[in-house]
């Protein structure tokens with residue numbers, strides 16, 4: 199009788215061990231699976247995961263502000279030569295670079311709400327500018343300039359210029375405070391950013407042109423932008 203009882207005890211003990219180990223195994227496998235799914239989703243969301251640290255922008259140039267204002271003209275013919283990273287850094291900094299410790303930027307922004315997101319389109323792909331840390335992240339590979347030219351009513355210089363800076367705005371960031379009037383502010387801010395790029399380009403010895411003639415939706419599709427990223431103005435250099 200005692201032997202029988204001890205046998206049952208062993209079976210129960212054995213079963214408990216099996217149940218606990220199965221539970222632990224399933225739990226660990228689920229965790230690994232969930233981690234993999236989350237990791238994959240993050241990679242999909244951030245595209246190529248290629249982040250470029252831009253060189254430190256210079257705050258002294260060769261030309262006076264007055265000379266840059268006087269010399270600015272819209273240029274529609276360009277050298278094929280790519281801009282280097284120093285030039286790209288300087289242009290993006292002039293548009294949206296962070297210029298003080300509070301996080302305020304080179305261009306003014308209504309309520310300091312910073313609704314603009316900048317993209318550059320060049321021969322090797324499209325990139326998003328990240329003002330925090332002054333970085334670029336690659337979002338698409340390949341030369342999108344021809345497609346962009348088509349979206350810009352066939353304006354040839356979009357395809358020929360080495361770089362297009364696409365200034366987009368997210369209305370909600372500003373309308374949350376200013377209501378409908380915020381929409382106006384977003385486009386005004388795109389103009390401020392564009393003018394800074396234009397003046398900076400003169401000071402770097404580069405030609406540039408603002409381009410406002412394009413189909414918003416087509417530009418969004420080419421750059422794979424979400425619907426609330428509204429293309430406002432290009433600066434083509």
Ligand SMILES: Cc1cc2nc3c(=O)[nH]c(=O)nc-3n(C[C@H](O)[C@H](O)[C@H](O)COP(=O)(O)O)c2cc1C
Pocket residue numbers: 270271272273353407408409410411412431
């Ligand atoms: C908001 C805005 C949008 C513009 N869009 C275009 C455009 O789509 N295509 C173009 O060739 N020029 C465009 N321009 C450039 C103007 O044609 C140019 O500024 C004007 O002819 C004056 O010449 P300037 O810039 O050399 O002084 C645009 C300018 C502004 C301010």
